[in-house]
Amino acid sequence: MQRKAVALVSGGLDSMLAVRVIQEQGIHVEGINFFTGFCVEGHTHAIRKRDRKKPKRNNALWVAEQLGIKLHIIDIVEEYKEVVFNPKYGYGAHLNPCLDCKIFMVKKAKEWMEAHGFDFIITGEVIGQRPKSQRKDTLPVVQRDSGIGDLLLRPLCAKNLPPTLPEREGWVDRDKLYDFSGRSRKPQIALARRFGIEDFAQPAGGCCFLTDEQYSRKLADLWQARGSRQYEMDDIMLLKVGRHIRPKPHFKLIVAREEGEGNFLQGYRRLYPSLKTVSHGGPLALIDGEPTEEDLALAARIVARYSQGKNAPEVELEYRDTEGNARTLKVAPLPPHELNPEWML
Amino acid sequence: MSREILDCRRLLCPMPVIRVQDRIEQLQPGDELEAICTDPGAMNDIPAWCRINGHQVLACEEAGGEYRIAIRVGGGS
Numbered sequence: 001m002q003r004k005a006v007a008l009v010s011g012g013l014d015s016m017l018a019v020r021v022i023q024e025q026g027i028h029v030e031g032i033n034f035f036t037g038f039c040v041e042g043h044t045h046a047i048r049k050r051d052r053k054k055p056k057r058n059n060a061l062w063v064a065e066q067l068g069i070k071l072h073i074i075d076i077v078e079e080y081k082e083v084v085f086n087p088k089y090g091y092g093a094h095l096n097p098c099l100d101c102k103i104f105m106v107k108k109a110k111e112w113m114e115a116h117g118f119d120f121i122i123t124g125e126v127i128g129q130r131p132k133s134q135r136k137d138t139l140p141v142v143q144r145d146s147g148i149g150d151l152l153l154r155p156l157c158a159k160n161l162p163p164t165l166p167e168r169e170g171w172v173d174r175d176k177l178y179d180f181s182g183r184s185r186k187p188q189i190a191l192a193r194r195f196g197i198e199d200f201a202q203p204a205g206g207c208c209f210l211t212d213e214q215y216s217r218k219l220a221d222l223w224q225a226r227g228s229r230q231y232e233m234d235d236i237m238l239l240k241v242g243r244h245i246r247p248k249p250h251f252k253l254i255v256a257r258e259e260g261e262g263n264f265l266q267g268y269r270r271l272y273p274s275l276k277t278v279s280h281g282g283p284l285a286l287i288d289g290e291p292t293e294e295d296l297a298l299a300a301r302i303v304a305r306y307s308q309g310k311n312a313p314e315v316e317l318e319y320r321d322t323e324g325n326a327r328t329l330k331v332a333p334l335p336p337h338e339l340n341p342e343w344m345l
Numbered sequence: 346m347s348r349e350i351l352d353c354r355r356l357l358c359p360m361p362v363i364r365v366q367d368r369i370e371q372l373q374p375g376d377e378l379e380a381i382c383t384d385p386g387a388m389n390d391i392p393a394w395c396r397i398n399g400h401q402v403l404a405c406e407e408a409g410g411e412y413r414i415a416i417r418v419g420g421g422s
Binding site: 033035039057058060061062064065068069070071072073074075237267 | 355357358359360362363366386389390393394396397398399
């Protein structure tokens with residue numbers, strides 16, 4: 001009887017290798033990839049025009065195609081919020097709840113495994129690879145809290161861990177698994193070479209925006225400004241786009257940095273009031289919050305500062321509310337020394 | 346055999362792929378689905394997803410900032 005494994009596929013090298021190692025042992029493997037809303041995958045290419053010339057691909061799909069496995073992409077945006085708001089094991093260096101995230105994903109993969117008649121789960125985890133979620137003391141926590149127990153096999157570091165059920169039952173040969181550990185990438189790169197894998201993605205901070213310092217700062221600011229730890233899909237998408245400037249606690253500006261972002265923000269003009277320079281070329285900016293009339297003048301001066309009229313005595317802008325009602329504002333662009341660096345998120 | 350349109354406009358990848366995947370799960374082999382997207386990434390991602398999951402891409406077209414990907418559901422899903 002051919003055994004079946006479901007692999008957590010991120011699109012990076014480790015999960016790719018883990019799948020190959022298990023495929024080599026005659027196991028049928030299919031991949032599962034989770035979309036949390038914070039995935040780095042693709043968005044910035046889609047949004048920012050200047051990135052569009054780079055080859056655009058979804059690495060998880062690309063990896064699946066290279067491996068010849070099916071890939072199932074699961075939308076966990078709503079359920080994932082609880083992981084972000086209340087991580088039992090806390091955050092990493094930023095707002096990254098890595099250990100809770102791994103537990104959650106393995107738990108979801110277990111549900112998928114059971115619903116689809118698969119036998120066990122594999123991941124590309126390596127002891128010591130990540131400071132929070134991939135330590136000798138936290139790997140068993142993932143098994144325990146997710147409920148997967150010893151049906152979770154980590155082919156790249158299995159020899160450093162107690163034998164799992166697939167090993168004990170002889171579904172996989174433990175001798176053909178690996179004993180990688182630590183942050184070095186050399187063993188993975190050597191194994192990739194052995195498999196003839198030359199092209200692979202190795203994102204520095206993983207594949208999640210929550211490991212990014214600047215992104216986490218913007219998310220923390222959003223929670224503080226709203227007085228609660230909440231977000232909607234549009235919020236977390238917008239945190240990936242434009243300059244975020246908060247001149248007052250009760251409102252912030254999202255200013256497009258280039259045409260692609262401007263086009264993207266355009267789609268949000270029915271949800272947020274906006275400012276756009278009309279006398280000069282300039283960016284579109286959305287206003288998130290409740291600015292007073294006086295605040296609006298300041299907002300317009302800031303936006304004017306990023307327009308081609310930044311050195312002009314006066315710049316004309318159009319303010320548009322979410323109903324589409326427009327009016328004109330004439331302001332002097334804010335001089336650089338008045339743009340408080342603390343406003344920049 | 347059915348033919349239907351799936352509106353994936355304003356969705357960023359991988360959401361269009363997820364919508365296509367979830368819809369195809371409900372369809373029968375031979376049925377056709379046309380996804381309309383605004384994220385150019387869908388032009389790569391949806392065909393890639395179709396290739397690995399055994400569905401046939403009938404056409405990929407761009408017109409007026411929209412991307413249309415026509416798919417015939419395969420038997421392997």
